[in-house]
Amino acid sequence: MKPSIATASHGAVTLLIGTRKGAFTVTSDRTRRTWKLSAPMFLGHIIHHIVADPRDRRTMLMAASTGHLGPTLYRSTNAGRTWKESPAPPAFPKLPESEKGRSVGHTFWLTPCHANEPNAWYAGTSPQGLFRSDDGGITWKPFSSINDDPQYREWMGTVQDGTPDGPKLHSILVDPRDPAHLYFAMSGGGVHESIDGGRTFVPLIKGLNVVEGFEASTVTFHDPHCVRLCPSNPDRLYQQNHCGIYRLDRPSDTWVRIGKNMPKTIGDIGFPMVVHPRNADQAWVFPMDGSTVWPRVSPGGKPAAFTTKNAGKSWTRQDKGFPKSSAWWTVKRQAMTNDTHDPVGLYVGTTQGEIWASRNEGSTWTCIARHLPEIYSVEAVALGR
Amino acid sequence: MTIHIPSALRSYTKQQGEVEAEGRTLADMLSALDQRYPGIRFRIITEQDVIRPHIRIFVNDQQLSHLTTQLQPEDRIYIVCALSGG
Numbered sequence: 001m002k003p004s005i006a007t008a009s010h011g012a013v014t015l016l017i018g019t020r021k022g023a024f025t026v027t028s029d030r031t032r033r034t035w036k037l038s039a040p041m042f043l044g045h046i047i048h049h050i051v052a053d054p055r056d057r058r059t060m061l062m063a064a065s066t067g068h069l070g071p072t073l074y075r076s077t078n079a080g081r082t083w084k085e086s087p088a089p090p091a092f093p094k095l096p097e098s099e100k101g102r103s104v105g106h107t108f109w110l111t112p113c114h115a116n117e118p119n120a121w122y123a124g125t126s127p128q129g130l131f132r133s134d135d136g137g138i139t140w141k142p143f144s145s146i147n148d149d150p151q152y153r154e155w156m157g158t159v160q161d162g163t164p165d166g167p168k169l170h171s172i173l174v175d176p177r178d179p180a181h182l183y184f185a186m187s188g189g190g191v192h193e194s195i196d197g198g199r200t201f202v203p204l205i206k207g208l209n210v211v212e213g214f215e216a217s218t219v220t221f222h223d224p225h226c227v228r229l230c231p232s233n234p235d236r237l238y239q240q241n242h243c244g245i246y247r248l249d250r251p252s253d254t255w256v257r258i259g260k261n262m263p264k265t266i267g268d269i270g271f272p273m274v275v276h277p278r279n280a281d282q283a284w285v286f287p288m289d290g291s292t293v294w295p296r297v298s299p300g301g302k303p304a305a306f307t308t309k310n311a312g313k314s315w316t317r318q319d320k321g322f323p324k325s326s327a328w329w330t331v332k333r334q335a336m337t338n339d340t341h342d343p344v345g346l347y348v349g350t351t352q353g354e355i356w357a358s359r360n361e362g363s364t365w366t367c368i369a370r371h372l373p374e375i376y377s378v379e380a381v382a383l384g385r
Numbered sequence: 386m387t388i389h390i391p392s393a394l395r396s397y398t399k400q401q402g403e404v405e406a407e408g409r410t411l412a413d414m415l416s417a418l419d420q421r422y423p424g425i426r427f428r429i430i431t432e433q434d435v436i437r438p439h440i441r442i443f444v445n446d447q448q449l450s451h452l453t454t455q456l457q458p459e460d461r462i463y464i465v466c467a468l469s470g471g
Contacts, residue, residue, distance in 0.1 A: 068393055068439040068466040069428035087423045091432040103431035 008278070008342035009382035015347055015355065016060070016080070016381060018047035018334070021373035023062060025080065028368075032345055032359040035368040041083070042074070049334060051110040052079070052381040053136075055118050061137045063107035063123070071106040073123075075137045088139040090123050090131035092147060102127055102147075109334075111172040114179030124169035128156045128186045130198075144198040155189045155203070155219040163187050170333065171227035175234050183227065183237070190222035191239070207255035209243035226273045226333040233280035236311075240273035240285055240333070247312050258312025262287070266299050266306070266317075272336035276344060276361075281311045284318075284338075284362060286331045286348060297328040305336075305346065305362050321365035322356070334377035341382065349375030386456060388418065389463045394429070397422040411442065412452035414462065429464060439467045 013032055017024040022040040029035075045064045053059035062074040062083065073086040095101030104125045113120035119136040122143065132143035146152040161167060168187050175181035180197035183204070190208075192201040203219050210221040223242035230236040235250040245259030245268040259268025269290025276282035284307045288296040298304070304319035335349035346358040348365075353372035358365045388406050390398050398404050406421065408414030412434070419426035429440050434452050436442060442449045443463040444456065456462070 066393060068391075068437075070431065070437050072424065072428065085424050089427065091427065094432055094434065101433040103433050103435070 009340045011382060013339045013341070013345060014080075014381045015337075016050035016052065016377075016379045017349060017355065017369075017372065017375060018050050018062070018377035019353070019373040019375050020046055023047040023050055023064075024369075024372060026355060026369045032339075032341070032357070035357070037369045041080075046106070047376065048106055048108050049110050049377045049379075051112065051379055053112050053121075055112060055115055059119075059136055061110050061121060063110055065106040071104050071125075073107060073137060073140070077136075086138055086140065090125050090129065090140045090142075092129060093142065102129070104129060105166045107131075108168045109170040109172055111174065114174050115176065117179055122172045122174075122182075124172050124184060126166035126168045127159065128167055128169040128189060130169055130172070130184060132198075144194070144201065146192075146201055152189075152201075156186060157188050157220045161188050161220065171224065173227065173229040173237075175229070176231065177234055183229065185224040185227045185239075187225065187242075188220060188223045190219045191224050191227055204248070204253060205255075206253050207248075207257070208239075208241060208246060209257065211243060225271045228273050228275045228283070230275050230280035232276070232278050236280045238273050238275055238283045238312075240270050242269070244268045245270075245273070245285055245312070256312070258308065259285075261308075261313060262306060262315050263317075266304075267291070269294075269296070270331075271296075271333040272331055274336050274338050274346065277338065277340045278342075279309075282307060282309045282361075283312070284336070284346060286336050288330065295328075297330050301326050301328050303327050303329045305348070305358075305365075307362050318358075318362035319365070320363065321358075332376055334379075335375050337378050337380050339380040339382055345380065347378050347380055349378040351375060386414070386458055386460045386462060388414070389461070391464055391466045393466050394425060394464065397425040397428075407458070408456055410452065410456060411444075411449055411454045411462075414456055415452070441465045441467055 014027045022043040025038040026035045048063040050062045060076040065071040073089040074083040076083045092102045107123050108126050109124035111122045121133045123131040129147045130143045131140045133140045171185040173183040182194045185191045190205045193204045194201045210216045214221040225240045227239045237248040239246040244257045246255040247258045248255045262268045270288045274284040289299045303322045306315045330351040339345040343361045348356045351374045355369040356365045357368045406417045415426045
């Protein structure tokens with residue numbers, strides 16, 4: 001089946017914002033010029049990811065935890081007006097006390113399954129686990145064999161090997177041509193692919209760099225920060241890695257470091273990556289300072305997105321509207337996204353609690369919300385067509 | 386027996402700070418609690434039956450760490466969120 005080139009959406013856009021202290025939405029008018037911030041939802045809860053179901057345009061799932069309590073998932077079937085808690089959120093199997101069973105710290109990533117699998121969702125957790133729901137997010141079960149596979153457990157490493165608030169499974173991608181063709185990524189633990197509906201996965205790490213001094217052939221050392229599949233060409237993947245920006249054109253299994261074409265003073269370190277919904281040659285990154293002790297703030301205190309329109313051969317700085325100096329932003333891997341309008345809208349959430357929007361594919365930027373808690377994730381939903 | 390519910394968990398108990406539940410052990414009592422207030426147990430206890438890191442459970446004035454602990458009908462159970470966060 002050939003991929004269908006998504007048609008541009010129109011009308012109001014709602015951003016679903018997960019923060020360290022609750023969930024928020026900000027909704028535009030039809031022109032995306034004015035925006036209205038909601039009251040907080042689940043104030044005080046840690047909201048890792050909120051995702052709307054593109055298949056029914058009503059269901060939303062929200063991955064939550066708190067500082068004290070265990071993880072949970074909330075579900076809305078009326079586009080976020082009311083929420084109900086999942087009675088069986090992702091959880092690893094109970095093992096005998098003599099064995100070291102794992103416990104889900106939080107659900108980090110949510111992905112709706114294929115368009116032909118209504119009500120089915122995937123979830124990625126911290127520590128790394130892959131889960132699936134077939135009832136619209138009400139109940140969840142471990143998916144695939146990777147959660148307990150000794151080889152995968154070795155590749156996942158330990159809590160000490162992962163990101164500061166726990167190692168994560170993320171970037172769960174479904175080939176729009178084939179529900180059995182899946183990808184996911186682990187920080188740490190590399191990128192992996194399945195062509196048999198998740199029964200088996202194999203690493204996809206050729207060409208990727210690891211931190212200097214470590215062995216690139218060891219899967220554990222790979223830290224993909226964000227992997228995106230191009231909706232207009234599912235054979236093309238882009239990746240913002242701990243060690244650079246990459247592109248992969250299938251059937252090749254070797255990533256190409258397109259970040260080498262970024263300006264040397266900026267480098268190619270960062271967390272998020274966004275791809276154009278209708279043009280597989282265009283993508284965006286939001287670089288972070290990866291020098292010395294890895295400050296991971298906007299290089300020089302001058303925030304900027306960078307875009308490529310030729311699949312990574314060259315990059316253009318996009319900073320019109322952003323502060324010119326003294327702005328030490330950090331943008332996390334789930335905190336940059338796009339809508340599907342024409343021109344495409346781009347959205348960036350900072351750990352300082354600001355949302356910046358561009359309604360012209362990054363040419364100019366405007367702050368549309370500020371004084372929010374630390375922003376973890378931003379997803380855009382076009383409610384009109 | 387009476388169970389004291391911390392504010393963080395009262396969304397499950399319709400905002401009640403004290404509820405009643407029975408059980409011969411802490412595990413039994415938590416199961417009974419979860420039957421009445423679905424989902425509450427998993428916020429307190431991991432899937433490996435371990436009390437979560439920032440939760441403490443006291444029986445009368447004694448802190449418990451194992452779900453196998455025997456309970457008496459007259460016991461007062463306190464589920465407490467530890468002092469942490471920021």
